[in-house]
Amino acid sequence: MTASPFELLGVPALFALDELELEKRHRDLSKALHPDRYAGRPPSERREALSRAISVNEAFRRLRDPISRAEALLAQLGREVSETNQPKPPPALLMQVMEQREALSLARRAGDRVRIESIAAHANGRAEEAAERMADAFSEDPIPVEQVLQLLGELRYLRRLKEEAGAALDEL
Numbered sequence: 080m081t082a083s084p085f086e087l088l089g090v091p092a093l094f095a096l097d098e099l100e101l102e103k104r105h106r107d108l109s110k111a112l113h114p115d116r117y118a119g120r121p122p123s124e125r126r127e128a129l130s131r132a133i134s135v136n137e138a139f140r141r142l143r144d145p146i147s148r149a150e151a152l153l154a155q156l157g158r159e160v161s162e163t164n165q166p167k168p169p170p171a172l173l174m175q176v177m178e179q180r181e182a183l184s185l186a187r188r189a190g191d192r193v194r195i196e197s198i199a200a201h202a203n204g205r206a207e208e209a210a211e212r213m214a215d216a217f218s219e220d221p222i223p224v225e226q227v228l229q230l231l232g233e234l235r236y237l238r239r240l241k242e243e244a245g246a247a248l249d250e251l
Contacts, residue, residue, distance in 0.1 A: 082134075083151060083154070083155060084137070084138035084139075084141045084142050084151050085138075085142070085151065085155075087134055087135055087138040088101065088104045088105060088108065088135065088138050088139060088142065089104055089108075090104055090142070092151075092152060092155060093152075093217065093218075094145075094148060094149060094152055094213055094214045094217035094218075095214040095217070095218070096142060096148070098143070101139070101142055101143065105135065105136075105139040108132075108135045109132065109135060109136070112128050112129075112131050112132040112135060113132070114128070114129065114132075116128070117129075145210045145213070145234060146231065146234055146235060146238065149213060149217075149227065149230075149231050149234075150231070152217060153224070153227065153228075153231075156222065156224060158224060158228075160228065160231065162235060165228050165231060165232055166225070166228050166229065166232065167232070168229065168232040168233055168236060169229065172232075172233055172236060173236075176236045176237070176240055179198055179201070179202065179240055180240065180243065182194070182198060183195065183198050183240070183243060183244055183247060186198065186247070187247040187250070190251060192248065192251050195244050195247045195248055195251070196244075196248065198240070198244045199241050199244035199245060199248070202237045202238075202240040202241040202244060203237075203241050205233075205237050206233075206234055206237040206238060206241065209230050209233045209234050209237065210234060212230055213227060213230040213231070213234070216230065
């Protein structure tokens with residue numbers, strides 16, 4: 080069995096992680112596993128250190144991202160989820176995102192940078208609110224898994240909308 084990203088980095092299995100502590104743990108482990116420290120070692124030790132360094136980097140990447148972090152926590156609860164196997168978001172959210180995408184399309188065609196920035200900021204603000212609600216849900220005992228799954232879907236849709244708005248800005 081492979082270690083969880085939380086175990087690999089030696090941080091608590093929480094959604095509301097201290098990002099500075101996460102970065103510090105990653106930096107410390109990266110220094111300890113740096114290839115230069117293993118230059119004179121046997122090939123098997125160098126390969127092991129490289130493998131561990133890759134695992135630490137992957138764990139850091141997963142925990143830095145709120146969606147991946149939620150997926151890791153859900154996996155620890157026995158719920159393996161991904162974008163393809165989670166419940167559908169509520170119809171009201173789908174409608175709101177669809178309306179925002181239509182507004183984004185119109186703003187993109189019109190070259191309306193201010194409107195595109197507004198859509199991106201709105202999506203970002205809603206994503207931050209959803210992440211805060213998710214942190215609250217993960218702190219409950221027992222964890223309301225279905226609520227977390229709904230919030231995870233919301234985060235995914237809002238992130239995509241924000242990325243689409245960012246791409247539209249890049250085109251201008």
